[in-house]
Amino acid sequence: MQGRALRLQSEGAAGRFAAMLPAGAAGQWCRLAVSLAPPDPAERWWVKLEATDTARGHVVREAFLGRARLRRGRVWRTTLVHLPSSADRLTLQVFGAAPDRLGEPCARLLVQGRRRAAMALLADGWRVLPGAVAGDARGLAGRVRTLLGQHPARSGQAPPYDLWRTLYDDWRPLRDALMRRSADIGIDIVLVGSGPPAEATLASLRAQWLAPACVDLVARPADWRPDRQTGAADWVLVIGAGEVLAPHGLACFAEAVRRAPDATGFYADLDDADAVPLLKPRQPDPWLLGSGLLTRGACLFRAGALSAGGRDAAEWRRSAAGAPDTVLRSVPCILTRLPEGGGVEAARTPAPGGTATPFVSIIVPTSGREGHMVRCLRALLARTEYADFEILLAVSRIEPGDRRQAAHLADAARLPRVRVLDLKMDVFNYAAVNNASVAHARGEFVLLLNDDVVPDERDWLRRLVAFVCGGPIEADIAGARLLYGNGLVQHGGVTMGLANLCEHCFRLSDRHAPGPHGLALLSRQVSAATAACLLLRRSLYETLGGMDEAFAVALNDVDFCLRAGQAGARIVIAAEVTLFHYESLSLGRHYEGSRAGLEALEVRRLRERWACAIADDPFYSPLASLEPGREFQPGFPPRITPSSWLLGGVSDPA
Numbered sequence: 001m002q003g004r005a006l007r008l009q010s011e012g013a014a015g016r017f018a019a020m021l022p023a024g025a026a027g028q029w030c031r032l033a034v035s036l037a038p039p040d041p042a043e044r045w046w047v048k049l050e051a052t053d054t055a056r057g058h059v060v061r062e063a064f065l066g067r068a069r070l071r072r073g074r075v076w077r078t079t080l081v082h083l084p085s086s087a088d089r090l091t092l093q094v095f096g097a098a099p100d101r102l103g104e105p106c107a108r109l110l111v112q113g114r115r116r117a118a119m120a121l122l123a124d125g126w127r128v129l130p131g132a133v134a135g136d137a138r139g140l141a142g143r144v145r146t147l148l149g150q151h152p153a154r155s156g157q158a159p160p161y162d163l164w165r166t167l168y169d170d171w172r173p174l175r176d177a178l179m180r181r182s183a184d185i186g187i188d189i190v191l192v193g194s195g196p197p198a199e200a201t202l203a204s205l206r207a208q209w210l211a212p213a214c215v216d217l218v219a220r221p222a223d224w225r226p227d228r229q230t231g232a233a234d235w236v237l238v239i240g241a242g243e244v245l246a247p248h249g250l251a252c253f254a255e256a257v258r259r260a261p262d263a264t265g266f267y268a269d270l271d272d273a274d275a276v277p278l279l280k281p282r283q284p285d286p287w288l289l290g291s292g293l294l295t296r297g298a299c300l301f302r303a304g305a306l307s308a309g310g311r312d313a314a315e316w317r318r319s320a321a322g323a324p325d326t327v328l329r330s331v332p333c334i335l336t337r338l339p340e341g342g343g344v345e346a347a348r349t350p351a352p353g354g355t356a357t358p359f360v361s362i363i364v365p366t367s368g369r370e371g372h373m374v375r376c377l378r379a380l381l382a383r384t385e386y387a388d389f390e391i392l393l394a395v396s397r398i399e400p401g402d403r404r405q406a407a408h409l410a411d412a413a414r415l416p417r418v419r420v421l422d423l424k425m426d427v428f429n430y431a432a433v434n435n436a437s438v439a440h441a442r443g444e445f446v447l448l449l450n451d452d453v454v455p456d457e458r459d460w461l462r463r464l465v466a467f468v469c470g471g472p473i474e475a476d477i478a479g480a481r482l483l484y485g486n487g488l489v490q491h492g493g494v495t496m497g498l499a500n501l502c503e504h505c506f507r508l509s510d511r512h513a514p515g516p517h518g519l520a521l522l523s524r525q526v527s528a529a530t531a532a533c534l535l536l537r538r539s540l541y542e543t544l545g546g547m548d549e550a551f552a553v554a555l556n557d558v559d560f561c562l563r564a565g566q567a568g569a570r571i572v573i574a575a576e577v578t579l580f581h582y583e584s585l586s587l588g589r590h591y592e593g594s595r596a597g598l599e600a601l602e603v604r605r606l607r608e609r610w611a612c613a614i615a616d617d618p619f620y621s622p623l624a625s626l627e628p629g630r631e632f633q634p635g636f637p638p639r640i641t642p643s644s645w646l647l648g649g650v651s652d653p654a
Helices: 114-124 129-133 140-154 161-168 172-182 196-206 249-259 286-291 313-321 372-382 403-413 430-438 460-468 516-521 538-543 556-566 598-609 611-615 642-646
Strands: 016-020 029-035 046-053 058-064 069-071 074-082 089-095 106-112 187-192 214-218 235-240 265-271 299-302 328-337 360-366 389-395 418-422 445-449 453-455 477-483 489-491 494-496 502-504 533-537 571-581
Touching: 029 089, 029 114, 046 074, 058 074, 058 140, 074 114, 074 140, 106 114, 114 140, 129 140, 172 249, 172 642, 187 196, 187 249, 196 214, 196 235, 235 249, 235 313, 249 265, 249 299, 249 328, 265 313, 286 313, 299 313, 328 642, 360 372, 360 430, 372 389, 372 403, 372 453, 389 403, 389 430, 403 418, 430 538, 445 460, 445 538, 460 477, 460 533, 460 571, 489 502, 494 556, 516 571, 533 538, 556 571, 556 598, 598 611
Parallel strands: 187 214, 187 235, 265 328, 360 389, 360 445, 389 418, 477 571
Antiparallel strands: 016 089, 029 074, 029 106, 046 058, 046 089, 069 074, 235 299, 265 299, 445 533, 453 571, 477 489, 477 533, 494 502
């Protein structure tokens, strides 16, 4: 392997090494290769890279290195990675290797020119090119750039789940501490079901560190009544036959009760016999609760919150958790193992029941200079069966003498329902364009929509409105699932902290792929959604003061949603509402040309304003990965462990 050798120094933790970034590498595409001592062919080991901006203490890039290859008598793992200009330090974490193999790691870094990097991306990513080229020609260049740019990180090899459990399971040293802190809390147990599966559950209950007050075995939820309990505990754990509770399960639930005395119900993470984990969001939301996802596995409730009824343990738990007076909290620990054949199947969110049809003002910012704008407007009108709406075509500035712009705007003005707004702005500012346009809106609701977005189905707007108006569960802001022109997912909600800042969930996955546990196809509460398609009440937009115009190019929608969430608004990603987004056809990439210098400023502003949200998204699991392409999968190394949780490393959700 050619390139400059890195002088690695141990950081103290096992398998963790660091080196300063060589001069000239920041802001460049680089090929990194790592090797251990002469290889044992049977040994399994993996390497994760982190690039850090030490001045601000931020990890700005992370990725796993690719598959192991034998070269010149050594086994190497390599990756092609773009190192941000703010990076000045590299950290390498080695997983799986024996401690005596870590004394001789070798790492080399080769800076690639842009042309050479492009050729390497094409060589490494030729398998993804057919998927990028397929589909609508609109947005083709952006799709190819995105797919190739993210392919090196997505093709990296993460360690398997069994190794993650080895790193995560540090419970036994904490047994005495858990027992001392939780022994004063009594818990009764209702085991729903009978027969051979129940025997495995009973065995796990007998092995609990914290002895249960009572185990009440019933065949059906309807057979249980509070007066049947022989114990005097205020809390009841509901577990289904065949579900195995971890030995520390009761102690962790008891610890959660101690931390959140206002709660009336608790849910926890789980895995199944095939070692597939279900890492649940830290904060519950009504859409995932309705799908039954949050209440899979053992759940703890106050005895008074339970009522008889339901066909099985799953329905009983969901009913208790969804009661109006239930205050539900998360225990960020894997406490239940599902039985063989009872794995985590894809759930479905109940469709919203709202039938109201309020007037909607669709605001479409545009430069007016690209012909696709008129084509997208025509498709929007043809594929929208909703009755009451208008389209405000918001032009930051109409330039006298610009014939191309004048021709496109004249074509747009002849379309029904379309009003052209000349906002007379000297410099394009996406946030300012939306703010000014809302003042002209006549609708009770406003829909922020990019000029390169086309609906997939005719009832898209009716279904999106149902999430925010008239349904049994109402959101304050609703976003849609957006697809690239080739059908791959472009946006499935924004997760804070993903990609070390924020990123679209499930990006580049197949539109029909359910994702982990069906989450990619489930409507769920999120911290933010893209303003490429965002519906909300005009009064809420105005109350929040609109978008912050200091975010002139991008991240303005993320900042707006975070401010809305801070004010108590609920934001939902409506997964069953899909539109095509031919990204950045009008203005090109967010930060290029005269806008290139704004990227660092806007990223820094978001980091400083929303550091807590970036560090801990309440609608994402603290155990899950922050690497794009591995959403809701275990993060390496574990971001929290039992000891850090026990010692207060994770705050309870508000």
